[in-house]
Amino acid sequence: MEQPIQPWTFGEMFERVFRLLGRTFTRNSLIGFLVLLPGALLLVFTLSSFAGALSDLIRDLDPSATPSDDEVLSMFWSMLTPLFGTLILLFVAVILYSIGSLLASLAMARVSASTLEGIHVEWSEALGAVAGVVLLRGLGQSLLLACLIVGILIGPYILLFLGIDTLVLVGVFGIVGAIPVIIWLSIRWQFAQIVIAVEEDTVLRSFQRSAYLVREWWWRTFGITIGFAIVAGIAVQIIMMPLGLVGMFAFSASFADVFVSSNMSDTPSPEAIVSVIRTIGIAYIAFITLASIVSQMFASNYLVVMYYDLRARKGEFASPLREGPPQQGLADDTIMSLD
Numbered sequence: 001m002e003q004p005i006q007p008w009t010f011g012e013m014f015e016r017v018f019r020l021l022g023r024t025f026t027r028n029s030l031i032g033f034l035v036l037l038p039g040a041l042l043l044v045f046t047l048s049s050f051a052g053a054l055s056d057l058i059r060d061l062d063p064s065a066t067p068s069d070d071e072v073l074s075m076f077w078s079m080l081t082p083l084f085g086t087l088i089l090l091f092v093a094v095i096l097y098s099i100g101s102l103l104a105s106l107a108m109a110r111v112s113a114s115t116l117e118g119i120h121v122e123w124s125e126a127l128g129a130v131a132g133v134v135l136l137r138g139l140g141q142s143l144l145l146a147c148l149i150v151g152i153l154i155g156p157y158i159l160l161f162l163g164i165d166t167l168v169l170v171g172v173f174g175i176v177g178a179i180p181v182i183i184w185l186s187i188r189w190q191f192a193q194i195v196i197a198v199e200e201d202t203v204l205r206s207f208q209r210s211a212y213l214v215r216e217w218w219w220r221t222f223g224i225t226i227g228f229a230i231v232a233g234i235a236v237q238i239i240m241m242p243l244g245l246v247g248m249f250a251f252s253a254s255f256a257d258v259f260v261s262s263n264m265s266d267t268p269s270p271e272a273i274v275s276v277i278r279t280i281g282i283a284y285i286a287f288i289t290l291a292s293i294v295s296q297m298f299a300s301n302y303l304v305v306m307y308y309d310l311r312a313r314k315g316e317f318a319s320p321l322r323e324g325p326p327q328q329g330l331a332d333d334t335i336m337s338l339d
Contacts, residue, residue, distance in 0.1 A: 005308055005311070005312050005317035006312050006317070007309055007312045007313045008305075008309050008312075010224060010227065013224065013302075013305050013306065013309060014227075014228075014231075016116075016305050017228070017298075017301045017302045017305050020112060020115060020116060020301045020304075020305065021297065021298070021301050023115050024108070024111050024112050024115050024297070024300075024301065025297070027111050027121075027122065027123040027126070028108045028111055028112070028123070028296075028297045028300065029293065029297070030123045031104050031107045031108055031111070031123050031126065031127060032104050032108070032292070032293030032296060032297065033293065034123075034127075035100045035101075035103050035104040035107070035127070036097065036100050036101060036104060036289050036292065036293060037289075038096065038100065039093060039096040039097030039098075039099075039100045039101075040097065040285055040286070040289045042089070042092070042093040042096060042097075043090075043093045043094075043097060043285050044282055044285055045089075045093075046086060046089045046090045046093050047282065047285070049085075049086045049089065050086045050090070099135075099139070101292060101296070102135065102138050102139065102142060103127070103130065103131065103135055103138075104293070104296055105138075105193065105197075105296050105299070105300060106130040106134060106135060106138050106193065106196065106197040107123070107126040107127045107129075107130050107197075108126075108296055108297060108300035109193065109194050109197040109198065109300045109303070109304055110126040110129055110130055110197050110198065111123065111126045111300075112300045112301050112304040113194070113197070113198045113304045113307075113308075114126075116304060116305070116308060130197055133200075134196055134197060134200055137196045137201075137202060137203050137206070138193055138196050138197070140203040141192050141193060141196060141203045141206055141207070142193075144203065144207075145189065145192075148185070149182055149185075152178045152181060152182060153175065153178055153182075155174060156170075156171040156172075156173075156174025156175045156178060157171065157175070158171070159171030159174065160172065160175070183222075184218075187214060187218060187221055187222050187225065188210065188211050188214050188218065189207055189210045189211060190210065190214075190221075190225065190303070191209070191210040191213055191214070191303065191306070191307050191310070192206040192207050192209070192210040193206070193303075194210075194303050194304060194307045195209045195210055195307075198304075198307070212314075213307070213310040213311065213314065214310065217310060217313060221306065221310070224306060225306070228298075228302040228306075232295065232298035232299065232302070235294075235298065236291055236294050236295055236298070239294055
């Protein structure tokens with residue numbers, strides 16, 4: 001049944017977040033895996049390429065030789081040349097993974113918001129809705145926020161690294177003073193991405209909209225955010241623990257190969273070293289990818305619930321129940337009961 005959207009207590013928000021998580025789990029999981037998988041696979045391929053290049057370098061080294069300066073310089077460039085392509089590929093992989101993470105976050109927010117309003121949106125519909133202009137706006141918002149934070153911190157850090165006693169002290173106080181400012185701005189604008197995903201607003205208006213919603217409710221928003229972040233962190237750690245154990249066993253097996261190899265000769269074989277690098281890297285990438293998906297699923301749900309709670313506190317859902325499905329988009333004033 002449908003009921004008016006109204007302000008919730010923390011307990012009601014907590015219960016609604018977990019029920020919403022259950023309703024959106026399959027769709028948001030598919031979004032996370034399908035969007036983040038290409039970037040993760042490219043990272044694994046890059047790591048394998050790096051490990052192979054490193055193996056060749058180790059194999060070519062002669063520990064008993066004493067090269068001249070010219071030979072050392074030649075060896076240095078010969079070592080760097082195979083790694084340049086790998087570093088470029090790594091940069092592309094990180095960019096692709098970051099964009100995929102943002103796309104997944106926007107699509108998950110779309111699914112969570114529609115479900116909260118009683119509108120069923122498939123994962124493919126959500127991805128299609130945010131994959132164009134909405135994604136570009138999300139990128140713009142993220143870059144603007146990052147530039148602002150860097151701009152706040154860069155001055156004190158420059159003073160700190162100059163090494164002059166008086167300026168170092170000013171830099172330290174500047175960094176300490178910048179921390180509460182960054183926290184204040186982060187809470188003030190933390191719903192900008194949700195506004196872009198749900199309302200499809202522009203970058204600048206998303207900042208204004210988020211600031212408007214948080215105004216008069218900053219401390220409440222800050223406290224609830226901390227509470228949900230703690231709960232989400234604990235839940236993610238519990239979910240990720242089995243994968244962590246698997247990764248630890250895989251590392252132990254690879255390290256044992258290196259230990260056996262080093263006992264049979266003066267130095268470990270390049271193949272054993274490469275095996276350790278690949279095992280650690282692949283396990284780390286898998287862990288980070290899965291942790292990112294789970295974290296985004298939690299974040300999309302509790303931020304969407306907080307977003308609708310703030311809208312209700314601003315009196316944006318004052319109209320009575322409306323029969324029938326919403327006419328368009330997500331701009332409805334009723335909410336699907338998750339009971």
